[in-house]
Amino acid sequence: MSNKLVIATRNLGKIVEFRRILNSISESTVELVGLDQFPELVDVEETGTSFAENALLKARYTAAMTGLPSISDDSGLCVDALNGAPGIFSARWAGEHGNDQANIEKLLDELKAVPDEKRGAHFLCAAALVMPDGREELSEGLFFGSILHTSVGAGGFGYDPIFAPFGMSISSAQLSAEEKDAISHRGKSLRAIAPHVIEMLGGLR
8 A cells, every 4th residue: 555645735834744743653654745746636615514524525535536545634713602603614704714814803803892701712623534445534633722802922823823722821822833733733633643544554664
């Protein structure tokens, strides 16, 4: 079996992150490639009703089109006071996909009357591994905290500047990449699915 794994993203940072996680478990021979090597593939419309469904949609499409094992993730922010919103709509909460600043401003406006003790929230990330023969694995990771009243910090992306991890007095945007990897929803979900990658692809030295 090929030891090549397609990560269904054009974000090189995610590939580097997953390589780091795989190597933290075992010295692996799994070769990671991104969608930049498959320019003919289109972006999959995220029509699922959950993070898991969207992750599986992307991984299944990529595996079917490339004939290679594929992995994808979907994640977002769930705010208690908004009954779990923005959830799967996190990236386009303000209307335009990927406009982080607009999404933050809209969320803060919706929470402006909510007191500190009711500003609980969590990030959720679902990671899906799909093999060409139809085998699938799914993992999820949670990252608990609360929503700040204003943006703090210049690191990270998305809602990081307004998310204070549980037990911390700083935002996710003030954490180093290594610190965030260790406790984040994405780090947890990828660490959970990494052993399945190694087992299914036989990617051990």
